Amino acid sequence: MTDWSGYIGLILQGALVTMELTVMGSALAVVMAFVAGLGRVSRSMAIRALATTYIEFFRGTSIFVQLFWVYFVLPFAGVTLSPLQAGVLALGLNVGAYGAEVVRGAVKAIGREQREACIALNLTRAQAMRHIILPQALPLMLPTFGNNAIELLKGTAVVSLISLTDMTFQAQVVRAQTGSTLIPFATILVLYFLMALAISHGMRWLERRVTRGLDGMRT
Amino acid sequence: MEWDWNFVWEIMPTLIEGLKITLLATVFGAALAAVIGLAFAILRMTAPRPIAKTTSFVVEFIRGTPLLVQLYFIFYVLPDIGIRLPALLAGVIGLGLHYGTYAAEVYRAGIENVPRGQWEAAKATNLTTRQTWIHVVLPQAIPPMIPALANYLIAMFKETPLLSAITVLELMNQAKSVANSSYRYIEPMTLVGVFFLIMSLISVVFLRFLEDRFSPLEQR
Numbered sequence: 001m002t003d004w005s006g007y008i009g010l011i012l013q014g015a016l017v018t019m020e021l022t023v024m025g026s027a028l029a030v031v032m033a034f035v036a037g038l039g040r041v042s043r044s045m046a047i048r049a050l051a052t053t054y055i056e057f058f059r060g061t062s063i064f065v066q067l068f069w070v071y072f073v074l075p076f077a078g079v080t081l082s083p084l085q086a087g088v089l090a091l092g093l094n095v096g097a098y099g100a101e102v103v104r105g106a107v108k109a110i111g112r113e114q115r116e117a118c119i120a121l122n123l124t125r126a127q128a129m130r131h132i133i134l135p136q137a138l139p140l141m142l143p144t145f146g147n148n149a150i151e152l153l154k155g156t157a158v159v160s161l162i163s164l165t166d167m168t169f170q171a172q173v174v175r176a177q178t179g180s181t182l183i184p185f186a187t188i189l190v191l192y193f194l195m196a197l198a199i200s201h202g203m204r205w206l207e208r209r210v211t212r213g214l215d216g217m218r219t
Numbered sequence: 220m221e222w223d224w225n226f227v228w229e230i231m232p233t234l235i236e237g238l239k240i241t242l243l244a245t246v247f248g249a250a251l252a253a254v255i256g257l258a259f260a261i262l263r264m265t266a267p268r269p270i271a272k273t274t275s276f277v278v279e280f281i282r283g284t285p286l287l288v289q290l291y292f293i294f295y296v297l298p299d300i301g302i303r304l305p306a307l308l309a310g311v312i313g314l315g316l317h318y319g320t321y322a323a324e325v326y327r328a329g330i331e332n333v334p335r336g337q338w339e340a341a342k343a344t345n346l347t348t349r350q351t352w353i354h355v356v357l358p359q360a361i362p363p364m365i366p367a368l369a370n371y372l373i374a375m376f377k378e379t380p381l382l383s384a385i386t387v388l389e390l391m392n393q394a395k396s397v398a399n400s401s402y403r404y405i406e407p408m409t410l411v412g413v414f415f416l417i418m419s420l421i422s423v424v425f426l427r428f429l430e431d432r433f434s435p436l437e438q439r
Contacts, residue, residue, distance in 0.1 A: 060419040062377035064391065065412050072404040150283065157285035161384055168288055181295040189284050189292065196283030 007174045014170030015191055021087055021156045026149050028092025029099055037103025058097035063155045066090045071162045083164035095152045102144045106137035139211045146203030150196045167191060227406050230397045234410060237393030244310055244389060245376045251315025256322025278320045286317045287381050294385040310382035318375045322368060329364040362433040369429050373422045377415060390414060
């Protein structure tokens with residue numbers, strides 16, 4: 001009879017790594033999404049081109065290919081990253097590219113009259129963006145950001161293939177040691193699902209929080 | 220290490236071999252996803268409440284968990300209960316199931332977007348349920364779905380490298396084995412990236428065309 005408590009502990013350790021990756025990857029993704037998303041609506045042609053290249057490049061290949069590239073090819077260019085760093089970098093840049101399109105879409109969706117009012121009030125472009133456009137665009141972005149965060153969570157499973165000890169990796173370890181397949185894989189499937197539920201509930205809470213005070217302003 | 224063009228040409232045939240498997244998995248995965256998605260969508264909309272609820276939960280569950288783990292589940296757990304699948308078939312089933320849940324949402328949205336008046340008119344003209352679906356609802360529901368479905372097709376194509384984790388010899392796996400036997404990582408890994416980038420850039424152009432072609436008249 002196998003003693004499962006130790007193996008469950010192993011999987012829970014992996015769960016911590018998965019959460020760590022999700023949180024750090026999301027942080028990087030949000031930063032990249034705003035940088036590239038606002039870059040897409042910039043007045044400067046060069047910045048627009050740069051942002052478009054970044055977005056198309058990272059949306060054009062999968063997270064898996066990018067991760068392997070970062071982990072195996074960058075060392076030859078003199079950049080050696082730990083698996084965790086490579087994972088956060090690849091996940092953040094990949095999901096950030098998807099997020100950038102969301103930011104752009106939401107900013108574009110804010111009506112012309114808001115921009116015209118900003119010009120009439122003599123606000124600079126930065127002020128208009130910071131005080132008028134973004135506060136209204138943010139609630140539009142959040143639901144899609146929630147989906148993107150869940151995509152990122154699911155993407156973290158891939159890092160197990162570059163020997164980072166996340167939940168999927170630990171499940172493989174348990175499988176190798178016990179020969180049991182159902183228990184480790186069923187356990188991590190449930191854990192991933194619970195994490196995804198937590199993210200979608202968290203985003204819904206955040207949505208209520210940022211729309212407070214905006215009632216009646218949008219139709 | 221320097222980029223070596225000779226080595227690139229040397230490994231090209233192997234990579235092309237892998238690309239064939241990648242495309243094969245994409246095509247069959249997409250076909251399966253289209254069918255499974257339709258089944259999920261119909262179950263959710265027309266089945267009795269408990270079945271519809273269960274289907275919704277299954278769909279949510281599949282969407283909330285990583286494809287990689289689902290592939291492991293299909294490939295490693297099913298043999299324990301006597302279902303032994305070849306790696307490629309397991310991969311196709313995994314892709315089909317995962318993207319089927321996404322396709323189900325597209326179908327549902329497409330069917331719900333057909334105005335109620337169309338259903339009522341079909342009833343008023345005494346069409347059977349079958350005739351209503353085939354001649355009235357689906358012809359109006361399907362064209363707007365096409366761009367969204369194509370979008371998921373591209374997404375699925377990009378996810379096929381995951382099949383290498385369950386030993387399918389597709390593009391990524393061929394590149395990895397070439398890299399491991401020659402100790403050169405730059406060329407194979409970069410080429411895989413370039414292959415995918417080219418394919419998806421082409422498909423983005425194709426997608427734009429589909430969007431123009433099938434968008435509702437008033438938006439054109």
